Structure formats: structure tokens, C-alpha cells
Amino acid sequence: MAANTQPGFFRLIFLSPGQWDDDIRCTLLPFNRLQDGYPPYKALSYVWGRWSRNPPEILVNGRKVRVTTNLAVALRHLRHEVVDMVLWIDALCIDQSDTEERSSQVAQMRDIYNTAVEVIMFLGDGRQYGVANSNHSSRDLRPFQRFWSCEPDFLLASQYMDSWKTSPLKKPVQPLEVFAFLTVMSWVGNYPNPLGILEDIPEAHMAALAEALRRTLLAPWWDRIWVVQEAVVAKRLSVRYGNVAVPWEVLVGAAEVLSGWETNYANYPNSPSTADLKVFNLTSRITYLDNFRTQWFQSRGTNLLLLLRYFGSRRASDERDRVYALLGLCNEATLLRPDYSLHVAEVFMAPVLVAIRNTKSLYVLNGDHSRKGRQDIPSWVPDWSAEREEVERRRIELSSLYDASKGVRLLLMTENNNSVAESIRDDLASLLDKLKDEYDTKRLLREEYAPRLQDPRTSIFRSPHVGQEIQRICEYLARFCHKDGLRELPKYSTMIHSGQSLRLVGRKIGTVSKTTEPLYAPLDANSAAKVLGEWVKAAKARPLRYKHDDILKTIFSDMRKMPDGSLRRLQAGDIGSHRGRLVVGEDPDETLTPLFHDYDRFAEVIRLSTTKRAMFFMNDVDEFYAATMKSLDKQGILLGASEELLSQSLEREAHVELLNKHIKLISDARLLRHRLLRHRLLRHSRFMGLWRKALRSESAGLKVFLDDAEKLLNGRLMHFNQGHSNPEEEGVRYERDTGKHGNSTQLEYLEQQEFRNVQQEMVDEQRILLFQHREFINRNKQWIDKAYELDRFASDESFPFAGPHMGMGPMLMKEGDEVYILPGSRVPMVLRQESCCKNSTCAHLTRRYRLIGDCFIDYGMDGELSPSGFDILTINDDETWKEFNDGCGMRIYGSDNSAEVGSVVALEIV
Structure with missing residues (x-):
């Protein structure tokens, strides 16, 4: 048959009547859907199946054509005994040998199925588990x-x-x-x-x-990717299975x-x-x-992201079809085009970037990324070929209940599009349309925005191409500023996509110090309650001694079921374990079991929150204590190395290297102490007075140890420098019999053993100080725990790091993983750090991570810990949002990159 790529061109099969065992005969005729004159037809949605060794033959326009067994069986089931049946069948109506025609017809398939009077969903003959029997006479x-x-x-x-x-x-x-x-x-x-x-x-x-x-x-029909489009767009859909048919x-x-x-x-x-x-x-x-x-x-049209999460795991002969087969159904089809020259990883990545650009959020990254089947895609790209369980899909959708980044919008920058001004223009235009129809003055913009929106010096107004448009929109927005207005201008942050990485900033919430055994399938209430009971015991064993309500709030992910069946955030009194005692005694699983039968409130919530999840702890007490003890252990090792080196050599370079390492450890210890004070109780007015005095007193003890240690190390360093310096520079007027003068050092004229003795005395004094420091930490750990426990229940918004310490996260997260709030994400993310260089001590400004998945944390889901964004009035194209590479990653102005709890860090997710 002649190939044809004319718009609207398609062919139809006229299936001749016959008995079951009669030869299959049909006539193939051309038509055009864009013109009148084609007959009503039905379209067949089926699975091609494998080609058999001896494929059956049918007669098309009098010529023998080989077809798959599945198609031959479908035609025998569908044909009438008396009249012709008009059908569209891809294998027969498209010239499969002509690439150009096939591409043209595939692009029209959505409309072909939508135009059909009926789409027949053929499941098989129903005799052998839905697979057609090769013997067509067996029926x-x-x-x-x-x-x-x-x-x-x-x-x-x-x-x-x-x-x-x-x-x-x-x-x-x-x-x-x-x-x-x-x-x-x-x-x-x-x-x-x-x-x-x-x-x-x-x-x-x-x-x-x-x-x-x-x-x-x-x-097999249910597992194929291309049939999704065929069924979704059908005006009338019927199901045929062997000799039975029913309406969809x-x-x-x-x-x-x-x-x-x-x-x-x-x-x-x-x-x-x-x-x-x-x-x-x-x-x-x-x-x-x-x-x-x-x-x-x-x-x-619908959302491509939803389509991929529900149907991406269906089978496809070409992995790229997991995305391309769904494009005809989605709103983003105009942005993505099938391109079979791209690698699978690039095709899987494309919907993620489109979703980030369209939504200005990281919603597409929600889910568990730790259990991927494919290893050729970046950690932040979902494995669309992996089947997602319903509980994970619902958990992802419920992320809309939270707002961890407090509405900060993410603007994507790529190699092909490094301007964010167009996105801002569209956002402001949309905001203006909403304000025009707003009658509640409290929902208007804050009054103080008006003069700034009209200030011609605003940096964003100088953006090329759209700066003048933005200025005009802002002049209109100024009219909707009101003294009672509470609405804020949108806030933004930027993210750069380059190659296979995403670069952005995030606020570090904590480092995971402990995880529990995951809950795999909580269908059995008793066994599931036992696992949750172990979680409760683990929480109660932590230094912070969590309250029952906080434990349950975490297990429920702060949700409950409403009478109308929807899920909402918990309100005061929803748990009330101080009255109802939902978790009591030494066997909390016994009191948790009834919750699995409480369908009115918590059973569904528990399943959604805990299935394939684990409880984890980010206890800053443990982190501070462990980091301090680790620092002391390293200092002890360095002191031992110094003693060994003193007995072997007095070479200056080797000793100075050890001393510099030790001085750095002391500097790090000062940062730990700074965290204990500045990010904790001393910043909160509720804990001034007695506790502030106690904190200062105890902190003073830590400061004394650190000051003395630093003084000793500086003394050792000075002693070495003096011993190895030129004697004339030090004013020494002494000559040896050898006649050496200018190139000699003081160490040559001093007794070397005496020099060693002085150094050893300082090492011994350092070791005594180290022992006292360790004893001080051990002795005061209970006090530190109490300070953090009080801190745990601080609620003033001016004190953003009162928590969190407990959460629910991906099954495969582990100790050492870090939790971040990322701009544009409604839920926190669990990241696992990787070295960006071959050496393990990379000191580049950008830290590289793999995405493990999203999580829930107590006291951090409503923007309490959100990284700040920029509104349009503070954007400076030349300074504020200037990003550049340092040879390993991105540096962003305004981030200290200290990776301490609460710090804003430049991240590269690979």
C-alpha cells in the first residue's frame, strides 16, 4: 500500500463476516478524518504479543498478510456472522515498514481513538490466563x-x-x-x-x-503503556474477554x-x-x-507527572516510550516532543525539569528515591519504570498539607535558559489578575510595598527583554497595596540544572543519628503495632524523653481522617494521650493495636504514614556529644603522634603539620560550643534568668578548656619556630668552633634533649587538659540533655531551631544522612553526602549529595526552618543571584556553607 503522510489521512479495515473457522478476510480503504465521508468505525485496543514461529495469515485486499496470534484471535472473536465490521487496527492500518508514515500516524493515534464510535479493549480469549491460544479452532x-x-x-x-x-x-x-x-x-x-x-x-x-x-x-493488556492513551480518550469503551463483553x-x-x-x-x-x-x-x-x-x-488533558506515577511502570518495547506514550494525554505535550536520538536517562529527566519549571516547586522530587531499579539516572530523577505502590502515591499527594519552605518559589535555570525574569513576569501578571477581583482588603498587598513597586531603581526593572513589562505590572500592583493588606510579594530562589546535577541552596536541619526497623506492610494490626511499639520505645530511650503526643504526632505524620473521608492536619485535642493514654506502659504495641481498627480517625493515616517507612532521630544532643568525643579522640591520637615524632626527629615541618591539625580541631570544637549556645537556649527569652546563668557558667568551663588548649598549642608552635630560627635574627651572639654563623639555628646551639623535654612537658600538660575536658563532657552530659529537653518544647517563632529531633523517612535512610529544607519543597528532603573529588577531604564550597527521599519531621513542616527567598524588590541581577562555578560546584552569595545545623548551604544533587 502506498505511504501517505497527509494530515488527517488514515485507513480503515472492513472485516468480512464469517464463522469461527473461516479464513479471515478484510478490505483496507483510505479515508481522511478531517473531511466528511468516512464511515463510523470501532478502534481495537489490544496487545500485539510475540510473533510465533508459524504466524497465522489473513487476507487483506486479496493478499496474504502475516499477523500475530493475538490479533488473529481478536479478529475471530470480533467479526460478525452476517455483516461487515469497520475497524481501525494499528498493525493493519499503518504501513509499519515506512518510518515516515508510522511517525505521522502515531502522532494522530490519540485523535483516531477519540473519533471512534467505540474502542474495544480486548483482554484475550480468556482460556489460558488471558493469553491467546495458538490453535484458533480451540475456543x-x-x-x-x-x-x-x-x-x-x-x-x-x-x-x-x-x-x-x-x-x-x-x-x-x-x-x-x-x-x-x-x-x-x-x-x-x-x-x-x-x-x-x-x-x-x-x-x-x-x-x-x-x-x-x-x-x-x-x-497482558493491563501492563502495556500505549493502551493507556487508547482507553483514556475513548468516548465509549467496552471490554471484551473471550466470548463475554461488558461496558467499561x-x-x-x-x-x-x-x-x-x-x-x-x-x-x-x-x-x-x-x-x-x-x-x-x-x-x-x-x-x-x-x-x-x-x-x-x-x-x-492531565498532568504528565501523575500519568508517569500511575502508568510509567507499564511495559514498553522501548524504555523511552514510558514517557513518549503518555505525551498525548498531558498538558505539557507542547514542551516535550518524542526524540528517539536521546538516551533513556535524558528522556526520564525531561519531565522532571518541565515539572520544576511549570510548578516552580520540587514536588516532582517527592517520594522514595532510595530503591531504584535503574542506576543510569541521577538520584533526583524518579525511576519511571519502577511500579509505585498506592500508599506512596497518596503520601506524595498529601505533601500539599505541609509547607516546609514557606511558599518560596523555585526558578529553574538551564544552559538554554538562564533568565528567570520571564517567570517572574508571569507570576506578577497572575498576581495582578487575582488582586483585581479581590474585595477583602486584608488579602491585598502590604502598604509599604507601594513606593518600592514604583521605584524606577528596582533592579529587576533592568532585566533585558521583559524589564519594562515587569515595571508596568508593578506600577499596577502598587494600586493594590492597602494599609490593612497582609499579602506578601512572591519570594524566589534559583536552581541551576547542568548536565545531570541540580544546584541550589538549602537549610540544614540535622544529621540522622539513629534509625529504626522499617515497617514493611502494616496490614496485620498486631504485627504492625509491635513494630510501632519498638519505635515508641526507641523514642522514649532518647535523651530528650519525648512526650507521648509528640511520638504519635510523628507516627501519624501530623494527620488525621475527617468525617468526610479527607485527611487533614492534626488539631489540638485530636490525640490527647494525656487523657486517653494511647501509648502507655512497657508494651506500647498493646495500646497501639486498637488504632489500626480506628478507621474513623487513625487506621488509614497510620498505613499512609508508616508503610515502607522508618522512624529516625536527629538528636542534636547526641550530635554535639558524639562530635565532641570524636574531636577529643582525634586530639589524643595527635598527641601520641607528637610524642613518637619527638623521640625520632626534631624536624620542624613534620611537627608543625601535626600542630596545625590539632589547632584546627580546637577551632572546630569552638564551633560546637557556639552551636550549643547561639542556636539554643540563650537566644530564647523564655529561658533567660536561671537557665541562662547556668548555661553561661557551664559554657565558661568549656571555654576555659579550649582557651588553655589553644594556648598550649601556640606555645609549642612558638617554641619550634624559635628553635629553628636563625640565631642572628633572634639576637644570639654565640659561635661554635665550626665557624658556622648565618646558616645556623638556635637548635644547633641548645641541648637537643632539653628542647625535647620542654616539648614533652607541654604535650603532657595537653594530655592532662584533654582528660579533664573529656571528664567534664561526661559529667555534664545529663545537664546538656536537660537543656536540650527544655529547648525541645520552645515554641516562639523567633527561635527557629527549637527542633526537630524526630521524623519519618525512607526505608533505606541511615545514620549520617542529612535532612534539609530546600526552597520550593513542601516537605524536607533526606540527602546523603558524596565527595565531589577523588580525595575524601574535598573543601569546595558546594557539597554534593544523592537524594534519598522526602521525609516528615516534627516541628518543621510549616516553614519554621525555611531558607529565606528573595522578593522582586530585593533582587539584584548583578549581585544577589550571581552564581558561578569554582571548578567543582556552585557558590551562592549569602550562604556560609558551614554545614552546621541551621546554616544555609550550597548543594549539588547528583
Whole structure:
């Protein structure tokens, strides 16, 4: 057939009537969808399947054409006995050997399926687990049966079910029984106990039915990526499985009933066994697809990110099709084009960058990135080929309940687009449109913005191309400033995408000091409660001695279920363990178990919050204590090395190197002490007075040790410098018999043993000081714990580092991982540091990390710890947002990069 790439061109198959064993004959004719004159047609959605060694042949326009076995079986099932059937079938209507035509037709497939009067979703012949039998003469001899969504068909389906219950068990159960069952279930949704209809089914029959339903919902059709588009855009969708057909709506109605089996089972435990009922979880495949059908017909497009999370794991012969097969359904299709010259990693990366640019957020990065199947993609790119469990998808969607970055918007900069002014212009234009329709004065802009919005010296007004547009918009915005206005201008931060890395700033919240055993599958309330009980014990064993309410708040991720079924943040009194004592005694699992049955409030929340998650602790007490002891251990090692070197040599360079290392450790110890004071109680007015006096007193002890240690080290260094200096420079008028003068040092004229003795005395004094320092830390650890415990319950917003210390995170997070608040992210992120250079002591300004996943932390989900952004009035294109490379990463003005708790750090996520 002649290739044709004309817009609207397509071909249709006229399938000739015939009996089952007759040869398959059809006529192929060309039409144009953009013109009148093509007949009503049905489109086939099916799985090609593998080519057999001896593929069946059909007659197309009188010529033999080889097809796959699946297609041959589908045609035998679909053809009428009397009249022609008009079909569109990709394998026959597209010249598969012509690349140009194939590309043209693939681009039209969405419209071809949308134009069809019906799309037939062919699951298979239903005889061998949904896979077509190679022997086309082997078929189900029972007559074709079509169920509709009407009462007579419900009664007919009920008769089939009743007769099947009383007849001898047949294995395997046939599609007729499966679809009769689904038809009945689609009608009983309003019954008090929809599963009650299953109670009188014999156990063996129920097991066989569950297995047959499993085969139906695991038929190859459900696993292919391209059929998603075909089903979503279909105006009318029917399901054909062997000799049975039902409207798509029957499957949807049945899925709505069967998906709620857990609640029904809890209320009516006489239902069938949970082993059989768990098969009903597969009906989520129906629900997901129907949700996107609804979205499509409401808005003619949906979100690519959602499509990828739900369907990206379906099978594709080309890995890039996991993205490309869904583009026709999404709003971002105009930004992404299929390009098969790109590597898989680049194709997987593209939707992430588009989502960040469009949403000005890091929502696309939410989820668990620690369990990827692919290792050829950056850590921040989701593995679209990995199937996500429903609990993770819902957890990602619930991130909208939080706002850890406090509304800071992220502007993406790439090699091809390094200007952020256009995004700001669009944001301000959108804000202006909203303000024009605003009547509540409190929702207008703050009054003090007005003169600054009209100031021609504002830096952003000088942005090339759009600066004047922004200035005009700002002049209009100034009219919507009001003395009662509380609205803030949008705040921004920037992120640079280069190669496979993302570069941005973030605020460090803490370092993970301990993790618990993950909770893998909390379907069994008793076993799950035991795991959570161990979490509670671990929390109660921490130095901070957490309150019950705080532990439960973390386990619930600060959520509860509302009467309308939605999930909301916890409010005061929702837990109330001081009254209800939800967790008491030595066996908290015993009191946690009832929560798994409390469907009205917490059962669903616990599953969403804890499944495939672990509790972790970022206890700054432990971090301070461990870091201090580690520093003391290193100092002890250096003192031992000094003694050994003194006995061997007095070479200046080697000793000075050891001394400089020791001085650096003392400097780091001062930073630890600074954190203890400046980021803790002394900054909070509630703890002035007695505790402030105590802190100063105890801190003074630490300062004394550090001052004495530094004084001793400087003394040793000075002694070495004097011993190795030129004697004339030091005013020494002494000559040896050798006649050496200018090139001699004092050490040559002094007794070397005496020099060693002086050095050894200072080393011994340093060792005594080190011992006293260690004893002081051990003796005062209980006091430090108490100080941090009081600090834990500080709530004043002026004291942003009162917490957090406890959280829920990815299963595979481990001690040493770091938690950051990143601009544009509603939830904190767990990062694992990597060296950006081959040496392990890289000192570059930008720190490199791998993304492990998102997390929940107590007292940090509502912007308390957010890194600051810039509004348009503080942006300076030449200074504020100037980024550049230092040969290893990015430096951003305004970040100290100390990587201490609370510091703003320049990060590179790879």
C-alpha cells in the first residue's frame, strides 16, 4: 500500500463476516478524518504479543498478510456472522515498514481513538490466563454474552452466579463467571454489606473465583503503556474477554465496591478470607484508568507527572516510550516532543525539569528515591519504570498539607535558559489578575510595598527583554497595596540544572543519628503495632524523653481522617494521650493495636504514614556529644603522634603539620560550643534568668578548656619556630668552633634533649587538659540533655531551631544522612553526602549529595526552618543571584556553607 503522510489521512479495515473457522478476510480503504465521508468505525485496543514461529495469515485486499496470534484471535472473536465490521487496527492500518508514515500516524493515534464510535479493549480469549491460544479452532463453545448496565442483565448475572455456586467446581473459572460476578458487584454498592453476597459461596469456589479475577486483571493488556492513551480518550469503551463483553462502566462500578473491602471486612468479618479478598486490590487498575478518563473529558488533558506515577511502570518495547506514550494525554505535550536520538536517562529527566519549571516547586522530587531499579539516572530523577505502590502515591499527594519552605518559589535555570525574569513576569501578571477581583482588603498587598513597586531603581526593572513589562505590572500592583493588606510579594530562589546535577541552596536541619526497623506492610494490626511499639520505645530511650503526643504526632505524620473521608492536619485535642493514654506502659504495641481498627480517625493515616517507612532521630544532643568525643579522640591520637615524632626527629615541618591539625580541631570544637549556645537556649527569652546563668557558667568551663588548649598549642608552635630560627635574627651572639654563623639555628646551639623535654612537658600538660575536658563532657552530659529537653518544647517563632529531633523517612535512610529544607519543597528532603573529588577531604564550597527521599519531621513542616527567598524588590541581577562555578560546584552569595545545623548551604544533587 502506498505511504501517505497527509494530515488527517488514515485507513480503515472492513472485516468480512464469517464463522469461527473461516479464513479471515478484510478490505483496507483510505479515508481522511478531517473531511466528511468516512464511515463510523470501532478502534481495537489490544496487545500485539510475540510473533510465533508459524504466524497465522489473513487476507487483506486479496493478499496474504502475516499477523500475530493475538490479533488473529481478536479478529475471530470480533467479526460478525452476517455483516461487515469497520475497524481501525494499528498493525493493519499503518504501513509499519515506512518510518515516515508510522511517525505521522502515531502522532494522530490519540485523535483516531477519540473519533471512534467505540474502542474495544480486548483482554484475550480468556482460556489460558488471558493469553491467546495458538490453535484458533480451540475456543469456548458457549454463545457470546454481553452484559449491560441495566437491571435485566443484573438479574441474568445473578442467575449465572447462583447456578455456578451450586454446580460442581470448574477449573479454571471462565470469563462468563468473572464478568457475571463483576456485573453483580457493580449493582450492590448501596447495600450495607456489599460483600455479604459472597458469604454463601463455597470456600473452594471462592478461591477459584479470586484466581480467575486475578488472571483477568493481570492480563497482558493491563501492563502495556500505549493502551493507556487508547482507553483514556475513548468516548465509549467496552471490554471484551473471550466470548463475554461488558461496558467499561460495569468494571468501574465493581471496582468502587471491591476497593473498599478492608472497611467492609472490618465491619462484617464473616466475609470470605482475606487471602481471597486481597485480590480485590487489583481493581485499583480500573479506578486509576477511569480517574484519568474523567480528567480527560473534563479538561482535555492531565498532568504528565501523575500519568508517569500511575502508568510509567507499564511495559514498553522501548524504555523511552514510558514517557513518549503518555505525551498525548498531558498538558505539557507542547514542551516535550518524542526524540528517539536521546538516551533513556535524558528522556526520564525531561519531565522532571518541565515539572520544576511549570510548578516552580520540587514536588516532582517527592517520594522514595532510595530503591531504584535503574542506576543510569541521577538520584533526583524518579525511576519511571519502577511500579509505585498506592500508599506512596497518596503520601506524595498529601505533601500539599505541609509547607516546609514557606511558599518560596523555585526558578529553574538551564544552559538554554538562564533568565528567570520571564517567570517572574508571569507570576506578577497572575498576581495582578487575582488582586483585581479581590474585595477583602486584608488579602491585598502590604502598604509599604507601594513606593518600592514604583521605584524606577528596582533592579529587576533592568532585566533585558521583559524589564519594562515587569515595571508596568508593578506600577499596577502598587494600586493594590492597602494599609490593612497582609499579602506578601512572591519570594524566589534559583536552581541551576547542568548536565545531570541540580544546584541550589538549602537549610540544614540535622544529621540522622539513629534509625529504626522499617515497617514493611502494616496490614496485620498486631504485627504492625509491635513494630510501632519498638519505635515508641526507641523514642522514649532518647535523651530528650519525648512526650507521648509528640511520638504519635510523628507516627501519624501530623494527620488525621475527617468525617468526610479527607485527611487533614492534626488539631489540638485530636490525640490527647494525656487523657486517653494511647501509648502507655512497657508494651506500647498493646495500646497501639486498637488504632489500626480506628478507621474513623487513625487506621488509614497510620498505613499512609508508616508503610515502607522508618522512624529516625536527629538528636542534636547526641550530635554535639558524639562530635565532641570524636574531636577529643582525634586530639589524643595527635598527641601520641607528637610524642613518637619527638623521640625520632626534631624536624620542624613534620611537627608543625601535626600542630596545625590539632589547632584546627580546637577551632572546630569552638564551633560546637557556639552551636550549643547561639542556636539554643540563650537566644530564647523564655529561658533567660536561671537557665541562662547556668548555661553561661557551664559554657565558661568549656571555654576555659579550649582557651588553655589553644594556648598550649601556640606555645609549642612558638617554641619550634624559635628553635629553628636563625640565631642572628633572634639576637644570639654565640659561635661554635665550626665557624658556622648565618646558616645556623638556635637548635644547633641548645641541648637537643632539653628542647625535647620542654616539648614533652607541654604535650603532657595537653594530655592532662584533654582528660579533664573529656571528664567534664561526661559529667555534664545529663545537664546538656536537660537543656536540650527544655529547648525541645520552645515554641516562639523567633527561635527557629527549637527542633526537630524526630521524623519519618525512607526505608533505606541511615545514620549520617542529612535532612534539609530546600526552597520550593513542601516537605524536607533526606540527602546523603558524596565527595565531589577523588580525595575524601574535598573543601569546595558546594557539597554534593544523592537524594534519598522526602521525609516528615516534627516541628518543621510549616516553614519554621525555611531558607529565606528573595522578593522582586530585593533582587539584584548583578549581585544577589550571581552564581558561578569554582571548578567543582556552585557558590551562592549569602550562604556560609558551614554545614552546621541551621546554616544555609550550597548543594549539588547528583
